[in-house]
Amino acid sequence: MNTSQKETMKRGEFLRSLSLGTSTLMAFYCMGTMTSCSSGEMDPLTTTTPTTPTTGTGTSGLTGNATTSAGAISFTVDLTNATYSKLKTAGSYIIIGDLIVALSTTNTYAALSKVCTHEGTTVQYRSSENDIYCSNHGSEFNLTGAVDKGPAVAALKAYKTVLSTDGNTLTVSA
Ligand code: FES
Structure with a gap:
């Protein structure tokens, strides 16, 4: 196995582990925000420009x-x-x-x-x-x-x- 193949395998393993990690994180995120998501509230990270009432x-x-x-x-x-x-x-x-x-x-x-x-x-x-x-x-x-x-x-x-x-x-x- 040459260096390039080793790197390819390593990258593949890394991406698989990242994918699993991301899925796990997404599951936790959705469980944690289920209430606000289902009630139609905005993503807490969304920002809006403040305006004064008219x-x-x-x-x-x-x-x-x-x-x-x-x-x-x-x-x-x-x-x-x-x-x-x-x-x-x-x-x-x-x-x-x-x-x-x-x-x-x-x-x-x-x-x-x-x-x-x-x-x-x-x-x-x-x-x-x-x-x-x-x-x-x-x-x-x-x-x-x-x-x-x-x-x-x-x-x-x-x-x-x-x-x-x-x-x-x-x-x-x-
Ligand atoms: S100076 Fe041109 S729009 Fe105000």
Whole structure:
């Protein structure tokens, strides 16, 4: 038997043992997850991108409507809710429905349309510049929505923001 044959046998033995090992592992895995598999739950390894609610009645931390397709923008977010508590930190922002809501580095709230007026990309808040930026072609907007730098030429629509006296509720409206 030459070296090549020995290696072939070794590989074959290895693959057989691996196959047995895999089958055994799969059997244990299925036994362990039988309940969740049969109930139709997702694989625990599956991940999803977190999103904020767009409409709500309060239980999710949002009350009202944050999408233009559902009527006038008018909503309140509970800043003590984990989903929105980031908006208590200066220099942070969250996309809520069709809006970008930011607490500037100077502690003022801004709520603007999230849709870049150039070609519709979702904009982002840059704490380093304290402005709104579109990563697609580099447009920049100030926190009133006005264009600082093109190619965008039209301003982002701005919405009113009112912080409750206790600082725990932010109301956004047209
Ligand atoms: S889509 Fe925003 S700059 Fe072009």
